[in-house]
Amino acid sequence: MLEQHREESLKYPIQTVPAPEGFPRPKYFAPPKGKPGTEAILQAAEAAGIVDEFDGVPLSQKLKRMRRLKINTVLACCADEDPYISGAAAVLRENPDAVISGLLLAARACGAKENKIVVETKREAKEIRRKNPNAELIVSGTRYPARALLKRKLQAAGKKTAYVGAQACIALAQALDDGKMQSETVITVAGDAVETPSNLRVRIGVPLQTLFDFCGVSDRARAVYIGSSIAGKMVTDLSTPVTADTRCVIATLRVPKRKVYSCVGCGRCSRACPRGIVPWRILREVGLEKPDPLRMLNAQKCIRCASCSLVCPSGIDLAGAVSKAAAIRKSGDFD
Numbered sequence: 236m237l238e239q240h241r242e243e244s245l246k247y248p249i250q251t252v253p254a255p256e257g258f259p260r261p262k263y264f265a266p267p268k269g270k271p272g273t274e275a276i277l278q279a280a281e282a283a284g285i286v287d288e289f290d291g292v293p294l295s296q297k298l299k300r301m302r303r304l305k306i307n308t309v310l311a312c313c314a315d316e317d318p319y320i321s322g323a324a325a326v327l328r329e330n331p332d333a334v335i336s337g338l339l340l341a342a343r344a345c346g347a348k349e350n351k352i353v354v355e356t357k358r359e360a361k362e363i364r365r366k367n368p369n370a371e372l373i374v375s376g377t378r379y380p381a382r383a384l385l386k387r388k389l390q391a392a393g394k395k396t397a398y399v400g401a402q403a404c405i406a407l408a409q410a411l412d413d414g415k416m417q418s419e420t421v422i423t424v425a426g427d428a429v430e431t432p433s434n435l436r437v438r439i440g441v442p443l444q445t446l447f448d449f450c451g452v453s454d455r456a457r458a459v460y461i462g463s464s465i466a467g468k469m470v471t472d473l474s475t476p477v478t479a480d481t482r483c484v485i486a487t488l489r490v491p492k493r494k495v496y497s498c499v500g501c502g503r504c505s506r507a508c509p510r511g512i513v514p515w516r517i518l519r520e521v522g523l524e525k526p527d528p529l530r531m532l533n534a535q536k537c538i539r540c541a542s543c544s545l546v547c548p549s550g551i552d553l554a555g556a557v558s559k560a561a562a563i564r565k566s567g568d569f570d
């Protein structure tokens with residue numbers, strides 16, 4: 236369980252940040268007529284350039300893969316799974332009908348019979364049902380990494396599931412209804428250096444500085460992270476443009492210091508991993524002069540949730556070691 240800091244950013248509706256002067260207008264294309272079939276949905280997702288905000292993968296590619304894998308349950312991800320980010324929850328609260336429309340289209344495109352909206356708490360589910368009593372909801376819980384744990388639970392019940400981000404669902408509905416290309420995204424701006432933590436709707440491509448100016452970020456901010464407060468990356472250049480998968484900008488007054496000690500063999504990292512990986516064993520192998528890819532079992536299954544690093548009492552960057560192992564296995568043509 237992680238300490239939560241999301242109440243403030245969820246207190247107010249999503250605010251729209253005006254695009255800088257001279258910024259190109261959103262583009263449109265001719266949407267298909269009538270009830271769209273699989274191919275029309277895939278083509279619209281591609282024409283609209285939709286990218287899933289949770290993994291940065293183009294939606295058309297994702298849907299084709301889901302169809303190949305015979306996914307039978309599509310899950311609209313409205314669980315932010317991060318102590319600071321609340322963008323997916325805010326998007327669902329703002330427009331549950333649009334998320335449902337997009338989810339139904341995604342399920343049709345990959346031939347899935349079932350679809351559900353994933354929310355984090357029963358309270359959230361109640362709030363959404365009040366707005367749309369027909370919403371098919373499932374509660375993931377707040378234990379990190381909730382999405383992966385829910386997927387594992389559903390898999391054990393015989394369901395083949397895949398997630399599509401809440402914003403990607405809405406973008407798909409807009410592409411098929413109006414021919415609108417994806418041009419904006421909702422980002423949570425938070426952290427102890429931010430005056431008013433908020434969810435902001437911004438145009439893709441604007442610099443991070445625009446968000447800072449809008450939210451009142453202190454000049455004393457020492458560290459800025461994007462993507463996720465747990466597994467995201469630090470940025471130093473505020474002219475970095477917002478992308479569809481930016482999801483958050485966290486500004487903090489201090490740079491966290493990380494003391495690293497030797498592995499004490501507690502096994503917490505392997506117990507925390509939702510993918511059945513044994514990170515400490517992989518860490519040991521990666522540290523060798525000639526690591527053996529066969530001893531890095533399952534490294535390629537890593538979903539980069541960083542649970543292993545979070546629970547390690549020695550402060551070891553196990554997620555980084557597993558990612559390195561996955562790259563070694565890939566380069567050696569292992570699968």
Ligand code: SF4
Pocket residue numbers: 507508509510511512514536537538539540541542543544553554557
């Ligand atoms: S980062 Fe990878 S290895 Fe670590 S807990 Fe997550 S899935 Fe497992």
Ligand code: SF4
Pocket residue numbers: 497498499500501502503504505514515518546547548549550551553
């Ligand atoms: S959690 Fe850290 S200390 Fe414990 S076994 Fe894993 S690497 Fe070693």
